[in-house]
Amino acid sequence: MLYKLNLEHILFLDIETVPQKQHFSDLDETSQTLWEQKSQYQRKDEITAEDFYERAGIWAEFGKIVCISVGYFNMKGDQRNFRVTSFYGDEVVILKQFKQLLKDHFSQTKHLLCAHNGKEFDFPYIARRMVINGLNLPYKLDLFGKKPWEVPHLDTMELWKFGDFKHYTSLKLLAHVLGIPSPKEDMDGSMVKDVFYEENDLDRIITYCELDVVTTAQVFLRMRNEELLSDEEIKKV
Template sequence: MLENLNIEEILFLDIETVPLAPEYGELTEKWKELWEHKMQYHITNGEPAEDLYDRAGIYAEFGKIICISAGYVTQKKGEPFFRVKSFYDDDEKKLIKNFFNAWKKFAQAGKRRLCAHNGQEFDFPYIARRALVNSVPLPKILDIAGAKPWEIKEQLIDTLQLWKFGDYKHYTSLSLLCELFNIPTPKDDIDGSQVAKIYWEENDIDRIIRYCEKDTLAVANLLLKYKGDKIIPFENLVSV
């Protein structure tokens, strides 16, 4: 299947998310109650739910998207390049609308598939859920509520699912697979757990964008490795 996959038909993406509020104490009493209920099965040592609030960004009910990077593989004189565009804004509704508008243009240009690492369980549903929260109409490719996995696999590609080979218990991080396949990763990457602090405390969105864009290239390179194709060096990453 992979050998017949046209890499130039795919738009690779990665999202960065943060908690809706910078600190637990800024939540209303109702939202604190809801968070405590959400965390009731995650508390292992009797710690208060407040101590787990740094996880809020991974839940679409308690977090928001601050950056979506989308890129694609192209050829120039026989050399592969990766062109990436990032969508970012403190106004999440504006960010999502801008990304959806760009997706229409990408689709018209022949990019008819989306690919992300763990996209099936995180990126794709997170974008769709936050779009609904913000009253933004979903594009057809993400309007998949209730769809069966085999109904969407042609349009939504997940490099994690490809690696699982049907093993539903197995999770492997993007960084681990990059190391396994000898895919170079930048040494200046921030850790995903630092994104909320960098956003809320340091207000350094540019640093987050660079991190997101490099992860998007890593996803593309991982799929290229699966296919047995030449990977794209970081110096061939072009931000537009």
């Protein structure tokens, strides 16, 4: 099945998220209480809700998107390019720009979205933040009434499971075992909050997000047993 897919019909993506507020104390009293209730089964008894707030960006109800990076193939004869671009800054602007991209270039039935762990994280997170921000869902994220085989989403982690429901594999590990050269990343997901709030270095987050998009595309190519992208084929637009 993977071999039959047209690479130009796939939009690869990754998102970076942070807590809505920098500190737990910045939340209003109701939000603090709701966060304590939401996180009580995820944190150990000795860890307070305030200490655990470092991870609030993982939940769409308490986090926000600061960057969406996308990548897509552009084929011209034997030439293959992978173009990467990012939406960043104000969350509402990010979501509107991403929605417009889907509407203008990836709205047809043949088009698919692809992310690593996208079905559990990226796709529902984007959809929830759109609803929270009062935006109508684009067709590619509105799953109501769709049959499983009609959902236009690909997930490289799910593809790697091969039917194993309990198997989790990080993008970094999967890239390593598939022999994909590791990009020179100077951060990981646990650092995004501090880089955003403490260092105010959005460019660093964008670079990290874009590298994950490229790695996801490389994993997809390996799963099709195709040649990996060279540095010359990757274009920032």
